[in-house]
Amino acid sequence: MRTVRAVAWKEIQIFFLSPTAYIVGMIFLALTGFFFSRDLGDPFPEATLSPFFQGAVIIFILLAPALTMRLIAEESKLGTIELLLTSPVRDWEVIIGKYLASLIFFLALVAMSGFYVILLFVYASPDPGPIYAGYLGLTLYGAAALSVGMLTSTLTSNQIVAAVVAMGILLALFFADLAFGAVGGLPGEIIGELGMKTHFDDFDRGVIDTRHIVYYLSVIAFFLFLSVRALESRRWR
Amino acid sequence: MQAPVPAPMIQASDVTHYYGPYPAIQEVNFSVRKGEVLGFLGPNGAGKTTTMRILTGFLPPSRGSVSLDGFDVVEKSLEVRRRVGYLPETVPLYTDMTVTNYLKYMGTLRGMPAARIRARLGEVIDVCRLGDYRKTQIGKLSKGFRQRVGIAQAIIHEPEVLVLDEPTIGIDPIQVVETRSLIQELGREQTVVLSSHILPEVSMICERVLIIHEGRIVAEDTPQNLAEGLQGLERLEVEVGGPSAQVLPALQQINGVISVTHRNNQGRHTYTIQAQPGRDLRDDISRAVIGNGWSLRGMQLMGMSLEEIFLRLTTQEDL
Numbered sequence: 001m002r003t004v005r006a007v008a009w010k011e012i013q014i015f016f017l018s019p020t021a022y023i024v025g026m027i028f029l030a031l032t033g034f035f036f037s038r039d040l041g042d043p044f045p046e047a048t049l050s051p052f053f054q055g056a057v058i059i060f061i062l063l064a065p066a067l068t069m070r071l072i073a074e075e076s077k078l079g080t081i082e083l084l085l086t087s088p089v090r091d092w093e094v095i096i097g098k099y100l101a102s103l104i105f106f107l108a109l110v111a112m113s114g115f116y117v118i119l120l121f122v123y124a125s126p127d128p129g130p131i132y133a134g135y136l137g138l139t140l141y142g143a144a145a146l147s148v149g150m151l152t153s154t155l156t157s158n159q160i161v162a163a164v165v166a167m168g169i170l171l172a173l174f175f176a177d178l179a180f181g182a183v184g185g186l187p188g189e190i191i192g193e194l195g196m197k198t199h200f201d202d203f204d205r206g207v208i209d210t211r212h213i214v215y216y217l218s219v220i221a222f223f224l225f226l227s228v229r230a231l232e233s234r235r236w237r
Numbered sequence: 238m239q240a241p242v243p244a245p246m247i248q249a250s251d252v253t254h255y256y257g258p259y260p261a262i263q264e265v266n267f268s269v270r271k272g273e274v275l276g277f278l279g280p281n282g283a284g285k286t287t288t289m290r291i292l293t294g295f296l297p298p299s300r301g302s303v304s305l306d307g308f309d310v311v312e313k314s315l316e317v318r319r320r321v322g323y324l325p326e327t328v329p330l331y332t333d334m335t336v337t338n339y340l341k342y343m344g345t346l347r348g349m350p351a352a353r354i355r356a357r358l359g360e361v362i363d364v365c366r367l368g369d370y371r372k373t374q375i376g377k378l379s380k381g382f383r384q385r386v387g388i389a390q391a392i393i394h395e396p397e398v399l400v401l402d403e404p405t406i407g408i409d410p411i412q413v414v415e416t417r418s419l420i421q422e423l424g425r426e427q428t429v430v431l432s433s434h435i436l437p438e439v440s441m442i443c444e445r446v447l448i449i450h451e452g453r454i455v456a457e458d459t460p461q462n463l464a465e466g467l468q469g470l471e472r473l474e475v476e477v478g479g480p481s482a483q484v485l486p487a488l489q490q491i492n493g494v495i496s497v498t499h500r501n502n503q504g505r506h507t508y509t510i511q512a513q514p515g516r517d518l519r520d521d522i523s524r525a526v527i528g529n530g531w532s533l534r535g536m537q538l539m540g541m542s543l544e545e546i547f548l549r550l551t552t553q554e555d556l
Contacts, residue, residue, distance in 0.1 A: 006345040079329035086293040087346040088319040
């Protein structure tokens, strides 16, 4: 556990010291700010965070890979992975440590959007239910997106490739529910169920359904498991 | 020398490693005693780095097995990695960390308790003479200082075995000397395995040398024996004052001489004599020269340098 903490702590320091993370943070806040405030100009605006949540899930498709692309790919490129993997550290400790670091930075980003919540509560009386549920959903969604990025970063030493492939996978998962219409029957239904967006919408409506929580946790476990395997496979290639 | 032979620290048996279809090393066998300093000598691409990587558990051997302190590098990888300090050839470091933070991080990864890291940090920084650069970002250090940081991280957890891949490559001559003496110092207490393509370096630091060529070990001995085994007394050069037309046949007639070549260098007549292996002809030659009334102006054993031996060993196919 100490090694997980050491790996995570080192990555967190890099996150909070590197310009990339701040650029990602700035883009996130600027875009979600736009989504949040867009409908506020209406004559009778609704006191809701829904536009923010709907915008954030799209933005994360681009931002999550930008946060994770560095994590392992850079070590492969610089060769520091050789010292990491010849240290008495288990492969899962490396993956979990790095993943936790990206998750913590991500949560810090999400926490910044608390400003919008404060504004809503100061100027209106929004229904708190969908806000709690929405944040839970957003956290799970983001955590899943980061786990996808974690895997692609483990598979290559090229950060750009890692980011682009992760974006591809996330886009495919995001639009999976469209296949529900295109592919009929059971296959279509299965593909639809894999959609990351489908499972988010209930949270946005204020519904906390265990099925969706299990879905996101499964996605995270699946991609992190593959990441550990991919890291392990370096020893055999 | 002692009666009960202790188990070797490292034991490699029939180790072969393939990159795709190409063998990087083939049927490599060697063992390293506890406390020994062993050098791998070979040209670039001979398989030195592959061997180092297998020793440290970074690569598994395709065939064969390696054990370190009794632990198999594949089956008990974690135990092996706990006992090894490793400096890869490229000295990969996190350039955006400071020296102190980096060493602390590596110490933690090696499972050292925080108190011990604090205690060792000062020692390691002293040994590697990094005192003025504790708070410097590694990216801002010169190549030689990075090398020292690399060695510092390899020894911070006091590993039983130190594996150094080309530890003096790419640094300036003064730093090379410093690094060598540092390794010699470390070699007094630890088992050290290092690789190099520089002969004087290996003969200076190592107690035993393995010459590796095209993935196979072609020779193994102490640097002294390697040199003696091949240089011997068989080739010597004499300078004789006398008519070369008579000196040459006289020398050729000495029992044990295989060939004599004559060189006239501005009136100085030198003869290079190749004797039969194991024969010391110095007395016979001097008697022959003096007995004929000529003057013996000089005599020199033409021992081959390690460089020549290395070339000779590695250019012959069946050894």
